[in-house]
Amino acid sequence: MNQARRETVRTNAASAPRILVVEDEQDLAVLLTYNLEAEGYVVESVERGDEAELRLAENPPDLVILDWMLPGVSGLEICRRLRARETTRTLPVIMVTARGEEAERVRGLSVGADDYVVKPFSVPELMARVRALLRRSRPERIADRLAAGDLDLDRETRRVRRGNRDIHLGPTEFRLLEYLLEKPGRVFTRAQLLDGVWGQAAEIDERTVDVHVGRLRKALSRGRERDPIRTVRGTGYAFDETFGKA
Known part of the structure; x- marks a missing residue:
């Protein structure tokens, strides 16, 4: 049975994509969580890189929004480790950082980040990037x-x-x-x-x-x-x- 698939985010807890926000700036973490939940995603937020490592090992989400500079383990190192593990090799990662130089962007993408957003950024633009990544990587989660x-x-x-x-x-x-x-x-x-x-x-x-x-x-x-x-x-x-x- 071939039926058209309408791509939209639903708020049902079992079907909504899960997003892990790894950000040590509390105000920004709250802002991201609020807007992502308003879009219908299930969101978990952690402040430290080592805590993020535990969450990612226990139950990988559908997408990670990852700050570059974190206490414990850097976002760059977390991304490198995600790509080295079979279970998280294709996990979508959006790197968020204050480092806007071209060389730093190249470095972030070279360790496996799928997208790169420089602070300060537009929240609607970030939401659009999240949707685009999920649409490519996990279409069954938004169908x-x-x-x-x-x-x-x-x-x-x-x-x-x-x-x-x-x-x-x-x-x-x-x-x-x-x-x-x-x-x-x-x-x-x-x-x-x-x-x-x-x-x-x-x-x-x-x-x-x-x-x-x-x-x-x-x-x-x-x-x-x-x-x-x-x-x-x-x-x-x-x-x-x-x-x-x-």
Whole structure:
């Protein structure tokens, strides 16, 4: 099923792109966070480079806005390390700095930054750069529709269809399917699903994930229909990347 994809940012916590702001100027960090959240992104802000390293290792976001000069570890070094790791090699990075000389821009881009913004900068321009980078790197995070085989999820209408029938899902099951569909084949641990679907502040036992996956499976598959969710023993769950393929 080929359907047009409307590219727009949604505020649903499970589908909204996650952005990490690494900036030690508090006023600027607050300004960036406010404007990014107003655009519908999920934003986390840290002040130190070493703290950013921990966040990036634990749960990489969809994009990083990274100050050059930071306490702990410099933004330049963080960017270099991101590009050296397989899991973050293609993570979009916008470098923010007061260094405007051409040689410094070249240096920032040479270590792997995708874009470079010099302070003081236009906030609307930065928002446009964020959207452009996300559109290129993670189109599934801003698309209104996700589809695999005969399964279609519409974020705007909050409807799910399989073939010719509507599938009625509760809010949690919808977010769970949406989260898995964004990365077919990727195996998520129960802890990662809790963070991504329920949120990091949720005080829920990991066994709750199994309950909701069971409900989702029951709703998605009838009779001999193929189950699109794959269980990886001892690890967690994935949306089967071979679903709908010959």
